[in-house]
Amino acid sequence: MSPLAENMSRTQPSAFDVERLRRDFPILDQQVHGHPLIYLDNGASSQKPLAVIEAIDHCYRHDYANVHRGVHTLSERATLAFEQARGKVQGFINAAGSEEIIFVRGTTEAINLVAQSYARPRLQPGDEILITEMEHHSNIVPWQLVCEQTGALLRVVPINELGELRLERYAELLNARTKLVALTHISNVLGTVNPVREIIDQAHARGVPVLLDGAQAIPHALIDVQALDCDFYAFSGHKLYGPSGIGVLYGKRALLEKMPPYHGGGEMIRTVSFEKTTYNDLPYKFEAGTPHIAGAIGLGAAIDYLNRVGMTAIAAHEQQLLTYATEALSTVKDLRIIGQARHKASIVSFVIAGVHPHDIATIVDQHGIAVRAGHHCAMPLIKRLGLPATARASFALYNTTEEIDRLVQALEIARKMLT
Amino acid sequence: MSDSMRELYEETILDHNRRPRNFRHHPAGANRIAHGHNPLCGDELSLSLTVEDGVIKDIGFDGHGCAISTASASLMTEALKGKTVAEAEALFGKVHAVLTGANGNEIQSLGKLRVLQGVRGYPMRVKCASLAWHTLHAALAQQQDETISTE
Numbered sequence: 001m002s003p004l005a006e007n008m009s010r011t012q013p014s015a016f017d018v019e020r021l022r023r024d025f026p027i028l029d030q031q032v033h034g035h036p037l038i039y040l041d042n043g044a045s046s047q048k049p050l051a052v053i054e055a056i057d058h059c060y061r062h063d064y065a066n067v068h069r070g071v072h073t074l075s076e077r078a079t080l081a082f083e084q085a086r087g088k089v090q091g092f093i094n095a096a097g098s099e100e101i102i103f104v105r106g107t108t109e110a111i112n113l114v115a116q117s118y119a120r121p122r123l124q125p126g127d128e129i130l131i132t133e134m135e136h137h138s139n140i141v142p143w144q145l146v147c148e149q150t151g152a153l154l155r156v157v158p159i160n161e162l163g164e165l166r167l168e169r170y171a172e173l174l175n176a177r178t179k180l181v182a183l184t185h186i187s188n189v190l191g192t193v194n195p196v197r198e199i200i201d202q203a204h205a206r207g208v209p210v211l212l213d214g215a216q217a218i219p220h221a222l223i224d225v226q227a228l229d230c231d232f233y234a235f236s237g238h239k240l241y242g243p244s245g246i247g248v249l250y251g252k253r254a255l256l257e258k259m260p261p262y263h264g265g266g267e268m269i270r271t272v273s274f275e276k277t278t279y280n281d282l283p284y285k286f287e288a289g290t291p292h293i294a295g296a297i298g299l300g301a302a303i304d305y306l307n308r309v310g311m312t313a314i315a316a317h318e319q320q321l322l323t324y325a326t327e328a329l330s331t332v333k334d335l336r337i338i339g340q341a342r343h344k345a346s347i348v349s350f351v352i353a354g355v356h357p358h359d360i361a362t363i364v365d366q367h368g369i370a371v372r373a374g375h376h377c378a379m380p381l382i383k384r385l386g387l388p389a390t391a392r393a394s395f396a397l398y399n400t401t402e403e404i405d406r407l408v409q410a411l412e413i414a415r416k417m418l419t
Numbered sequence: 420m421s422d423s424m425r426e427l428y429e430e431t432i433l434d435h436n437r438r439p440r441n442f443r444h445h446p447a448g449a450n451r452i453a454h455g456h457n458p459l460c461g462d463e464l465s466l467s468l469t470v471e472d473g474v475i476k477d478i479g480f481d482g483h484g485c486a487i488s489t490a491s492a493s494l495m496t497e498a499l500k501g502k503t504v505a506e507a508e509a510l511f512g513k514v515h516a517v518l519t520g521a522n523g524n525e526i527q528s529l530g531k532l533r534v535l536q537g538v539r540g541y542p543m544r545v546k547c548a549s550l551a552w553h554t555l556h557a558a559l560a561q562q563q564d565e566t567i568s569t570e
């Protein structure tokens with residue numbers, strides 16, 4: 001069993017009623033260009049259940065104040081709710097301690113934090129950071145910056161024709177100069193679920209820590225950072241049915257403790273004098289300034305919601321959608337699915353011969369269908385695939401097979417119109 | 420389908436996308452060459468012109484892009500053959516004004532290029548239609564082979 005599937009079996013499947021669940025998402029109940037909205041751009045950002053919207057509303061209406069500073073009642077309530085949210089994240093990814101959960105703006109900030117606070121002080125000229133060909137720009141550029149700053153080198157694990165990592169090349173690229181492996185858990189373009197457990201084991205055998213970009217994995221599977229034994233795990237709230245502007249860096253306590261602060265300011269200090277400042281404990285050392293309080297509370301509410309629905313049931317539903325979509329899309333003439341990995345999440349990139357992805361996105365939008373077209377912030381991957389762009393449908397817990405049928409119909413219209 | 424959609428993918432646009440004119444045509448003695456790139460879409464376009472005595476004798480383009488950007492380039496090359504550089508610059512100015520909505524009145528003087536106005540209802544697609552024209556502007560303004568970007 002893959003580590004992902006192993007994780008999934010941790011919770012029992014519950015009865016999954018997609019029509020009932022759809023009613024939890026008020027935004028879905030609308031028409032776009034005279035058609036019911038079909039939202040298939042969840043890979044970019046997913047919609048919010050009422051539970052999240054109400055939690056944020058409640059925070060601002062009743063319990064809002066700055067956190068960790070006041071002794072007054074509202075500040076205590078806000079601090080409690082904020083810290084409860086941290087605890088919910090800890091439980092959700094099964095971190096050993098809540099001090100290992102650092103609130104940041106999102107995946108991008110989490111990766112930059114690790115690049116600057118973990119990697120930068122350790123890197124010597126000629127050291128290597130290992131990433132993969134299927135990374136999002138946010139797991140490429142922070143490493144390029146730190147390489148420029150230190151003289152370290154970026155090495156890249158290639159993919160095969162199916163869109164899977166070439167593990168034999170990974171094993172070769174991992175060497176005595178490798179100081180960190182940073183890779184995506186699930187590809188935002190190909191949908192590939194990477195065998196991260198195996199990758200982490202091989203890195204650890206050489207004493208190399210591993211950062212996982214969990215931006216796409218977190219909404220699709222139950223994540224257990226202790227079972228994975230990853231050293232860092234980064235994700236964004238907004239792809240997990242929560243607010244944007246809030247995200248999480250998980251790091252192993254032993255590593256975080258040795259890292260210097262990323263930002264300086266309030267909250268992250270214990271004492272400040274002009275001669276010397278002593279830093280606060282984890283996780284506050286990394287949370288300078290007033291955080292996105294309502295955002296964290298909203299993320300906590302999203303996690304509560306997902307726990308009620310059940311990540312196992314969500315994953316099973318999404319796998320059904322993936323299978324259905326793969327078959328249905330294949331009936332569209334001249335359509336080619338990009339990314340044929342054996343383990344995939346419900347993210348499907350495709351191209352249609354003679355029809356540019358942007359024209360596809362514009363035309364299906366006329367039928368109320370939101371899909372993404374472009375390079376998906378993964379320009380090196382798109383170039384490697386020899387494509388200018390792809391169209392992408394990415395499915396969430398509230399999507400249905402009927403919606404996929406409607407997508408297929410709209411794609412046929414687009415194809416006929418443009419070829 | 421909505422009217423604005425029909426306007427965007429007007430029949431002339433669809434035709435020029437299916438059968439782009441002066442596509443993969445490399446004019447003999449080309450002396451003005453420019454490359455255009457829209458990083459957001461991945462659209463790429465190279466434009467070659469043979470300019471003699473201030474007149475565009477021949478013009479061709481190559482590259483890949485969406486229907487709007489391909490049709491715009493195709494229509495542009497058709498419109499420019501035989502025009503003086505000054506006339507081409509004036510046309511660039513008019514098309515630019517129409518696409519950006521700066522001057523809708525110019526529309527009357529655009530002739531066949533009028534079909535490009537359909538993008539005005541789609542702000543995200545204006546760049547697609549203007550790529551060829553910005554590349555032209557660069558080709559005429561500079562003697563050198565240069566890459567321009569719509570970003």
Ligand SMILES: Cc1ncc(COP(=O)(O)O)c(C=O)c1O
Binds near residue numbers: 105
């Ligand atoms: C794989 C992957 N990594 C990182 C990111 C960046 O996430 P954010 O923009 O929320 O920081 C994304 C979002 O598109 C992603 O898909």
